[in-house]
Amino acid sequence: MTDLLPDSGEDMLHDELELLDPLGDAEEGVVKNRAKVGSARPSSLLYTYGPGAIMDLPNFSIMPAGLSDWELIWKRRDHVPTILEPRLLNVVRLHLGPQVDALRPFPWQPKRTGMSNEGADLGIPARVFPQWFRCTGCDYLGPLSRFSYTNTHPFRPDLAQFAHKNCPGRGGKSNKKSGSPAVPAQHLLTCTNGHLDEFPYSLWVHRGSKCFKAELPDLKMRDANVGKSVGSIIACASCGKTRGMAEAQGSVGREKLPQQCRGRHPHLNAFDSACDARPALIMMGASNLWFASTQSIIVMPRTEAEEKEALADQLRVELGVEQVEKFGDQIEVIKALATANKIDLDGLTDSDIAAAVADVLAPAESAEEWEKKRADWDPVELLVPEWRYLQKPTLFPQQQHPSGLMVTEMQRNDDLHPMISRVVAVNKMKKVNAVLGFTRLDEMDRVNDLASRLVKLTRNGKPTWVPATEDRGEGIFLQLDLDAVARWERTIKSSSLWESHRAAHELNFRRRFSETAKKVEPDDRLPLPRYWLLHTLSHVLIREMAMSSGYGSASLTERIYGWDSSPQREAAAGLLICTTASDSDGTLGGLVALSEPKRxxxxxxxxxxxxxxxxxDPVCAMRTPSAAEDFLHGAACHCCSFASETSCEKANRFLDRRFMLNLPTTMGESVPGFFGGVDAL
Known part of the structure; x- marks a missing residue:
């Protein structure tokens, strides 16, 4: 678990109020509260609660800070650990810039005993957000500075809370001695450029003006579930004006909100100079508040070129470019410095080291070249090396490789369906994941669709490192008959069912909040029929394997290899179902045991x-998108095919059982299932 530490606050909370965060260090001499407020698993910090997301704690919510604030934590250590994986680091550099030189794990250190203080000074800095609170005792609504914060028990971070001292209570039931607990106000403003701001409650209740009776009026937030006033009611205690939050919802309500976004990034404690997007109302727990943009690879045995590239990365991080430049022509000095910094040089010649030095000192490519490479990049490029490796059993190591990968070509059972051509047991594997940034309101199909929508992780927008995790586990790889898949795919592409899915995908693309859809042709983002087939097969196998492997279905994940041939790559049709954990050296073998032929x-x-x-059924089996609908699945639902969010790489989109099996359809034509009818199984 990685600890979460409250860190510096905001220098401005509202248009009409300039307030200081008592937890911060904006005031000289104020001691910063760094007591632990919670913990989270690395996987959740990567995919659910990374920088810029809102994490609910028992009594309030926090936002993990940007990477600039993490540097203060790393400075507490003489040596900063890194994850060495050149193939993934190159992808990160392609999207965030050549200045990125490392992948770093989360600032966490395991404890040898339960009561030891090892790693107590490490953790992820976080800010309290939202910073407007509502008193549960009297409904008072105000900024964070009007509430008292307590976090004194070193082993009970769940007791940390904000309280409204001298709360008058309701109906004479005051709680002035200990105060009443306060909870975050749920309403926020966001925009398609990824900015997030507090809701302007005072301006809202006074309809864009100031209170005529008080310069800083007290506000109340009351629940109103009677009649048509569904939701919260904001009331001014000074002038008596009220206004419901229901008015701010929907497209009509958006017209009543501020027309200009302030460009605020709470995780960076900063504002962008200008933002041309209009803000929209969003609730604190909304699922579209934060979408992680991540990339991951399965670590494989490195080629000779990749080994040299890895050495260059180590020299760049451990020695620094200035030191490499100073002693670059003195190989013996470079070797001595590398050895002192625990860089492994075994098996490397002087020429290899000289090539790595030259790589470190090579001039960066021009901005035009970098932009073109990023625009042309396809996420499939990360999967192609893995697919190619799995096609060559002669390369499989006979025992566990230093890369952490151990795979075995399994004998194919004669009774296994003929459309499944190969089975590979992945006895041990390591997966490295890196975060590039995040978006709000709408998830990007590709990280390079519109680079401006990717919210920056540092104040200058040019990080020198990004957070990453290492997951270890096991899995099963299944490959379908490539020729059979190609023939089947040609038939599907000419069917009316496929045309309905294509039209639904285009409609969904055009209805999105973001500007991405205006820049991209929808058909370029529609997966091929083979992907739908592999994706559906993966989901039904995950549901079945969960009952036999000893792992819950949410612990199993998929990796789909489904694309047709092109000048850059050969066709692929396969899937990997695996289970990985970032805080374990391996798994129990229950999943890979299912690769035995009979089982x-x-x-x-x-x-x-x-x-x-x-x-x-028959509603599910005959479901086809119609003109007024834009759902991105066909014969699939929670009862038969959907998987948990942690398992599916496409959020339960692009699924249809009719592509896998012969099922009835309402389209007036039969769609051939790849595996045929159930009676033939």
């Missing part, structure tokens, strides 16, 4: 037979 045959037959029926 796998029975599992595949059972999964396909279950997928042929759904408790929502």
């Amino acid at each position: 796998l045959h029975g599992l595949v037959v059972s999964a396909l037979r279950r997928a042929s029926r759904c408790s929502s």
